[in-house]
Amino acid sequence: MTRDEIYAKVKDLLVDALAVDDEDVTPTARLTADLGAESIDFLDIVFKLQQTFGIQIPQGELFPENLSQHANLIKDGKVTPEGIAMIKSKLPHVDFSAWEKDPVAKKLAEVFTVETLVRYVERKIAAK
Amino acid sequence: MRWMWIDRIVELQPRERLVAVKHVSLAEEHLHDHFPQRGDRPAFPVMPMSLIVEGMAQSAGILVGHAEEFREKVILAKVGKAEMSREATPGCTLRYTATITHLDSVGASTKGLIELIEPSPTGGGTPEPVGAIDLMFSHLDNNMGGQKFPEWNFVFSESFRTLLRSSGITT
Numbered sequence: 001m002t003r004d005e006i007y008a009k010v011k012d013l014l015v016d017a018l019a020v021d022d023e024d025v026t027p028t029a030r031l032t033a034d035l036g037a038e039s040i041d042f043l044d045i046v047f048k049l050q051q052t053f054g055i056q057i058p059q060g061e062l063f064p065e066n067l068s069q070h071a072n073l074i075k076d077g078k079v080t081p082e083g084i085a086m087i088k089s090k091l092p093h094v095d096f097s098a099w100e101k102d103p104v105a106k107k108l109a110e111v112f113t114v115e116t117l118v119r120y121v122e123r124k125i126a127a128k
Numbered sequence: 129m130r131w132m133w134i135d136r137i138v139e140l141q142p143r144e145r146l147v148a149v150k151h152v153s154l155a156e157e158h159l160h161d162h163f164p165q166r167g168d169r170p171a172f173p174v175m176p177m178s179l180i181v182e183g184m185a186q187s188a189g190i191l192v193g194h195a196e197e198f199r200e201k202v203i204l205a206k207v208g209k210a211e212m213s214r215e216a217t218p219g220c221t222l223r224y225t226a227t228i229t230h231l232d233s234v235g236a237s238t239k240g241l242i243e244l245i246e247p248s249p250t251g252g253g254t255p256e257p258v259g260a261i262d263l264m265f266s267h268l269d270n271n272m273g274g275q276k277f278p279e280w281n282f283v284f285s286e287s288f289r290t291l292l293r294s295s296g297i298t299t
Contacts, residue, residue, distance in 0.1 A: 016208070017208070040205045040206050040264070040266070041206070043205065043234065043235060043264070043266065044205075044206055044208070044237070044264050046234075047230045047235075047237050047264065048237075050230065050232075051229060051230050051237075059234060059270075
């Protein structure tokens with residue numbers, strides 16, 4: 001499957017999951033801030049990706065697990081260097097470069113874009 | 129007593145599909161308020177769409193819960209789609225068919241077909257597709273937030289067990 005084919009399928013499933021217009025879904029669109037995804041939508045997206053591409057997505061592999069469970073990973077509302085290193089190692093498909101300049105924990109969800117999903121699926125299919 | 133919005137389970141294929149029926153009755157008080165007579169406009173009793181969604185959620189929720197022998201706390205997490213093309217009036221029967229499209233340790237998603245059976249003079253009737261309701265469920269103890277909940281399964285309470293028994297699903 002080509003990158004364009006993956007992108008087209010990801011786009012369709014986001015239109016369905018988030019009830020957004022086709023033209024709103026661009027590679028750089030952020031799932032939360034631009035497309036209005038809420039926490040439960042992330043679970044819906046995981047289900048739909050698994051169905052659409054026939055892949056298994058273990059918890060914490062595409063989106064991070066809840067960092068607030070690990071008190072030492074967040075200090076004054078920001079993710080600590082240890083926390084950043086941990087999530088970067090667990091989520092190699094994510095571009096954290098802009099966010100890590102001011103790593104506010106509550107803004108972590110904003111790093112997830114349409115492109116992030118395409119890159120993740122591409123890696124999963126290649127690893128099959 | 130929990131509000132039950134299905135009367136009987138008529139078919140259960142474990143981990144695949146469940147069919148349930150709901151008879152709409154004028155004895156249900158909410159129909160008198162939905163919608164009452166106002167001025168020149170006569171009363172118009174119809175089953176509220178929100179309760180049809182609840183009926184489908186109960187049908188699909190039982191199917192998802194049954195898959196793991198009701199060990200999981202199955203919670204409705206998202207209504208992906210809810211469409212209906214005609215009203216369900218008193219005397220009609222709603223038939224809910226819920227099908228699992230995805231099931232794993234975190235939760236499930238289901239597709240739902242709503243059919244309406246309008247009674248014929250002899251009491252029977254032909255199911256007519258009138259809508260679709262797609263839902264997503266979370267297994268509460270495996271939630272992504274890591275939040276803890278009581279050990280006892282408060283979702284599948286006595287009313288659900290009664291329904292399963294009276295439908296002949298359990299003994």
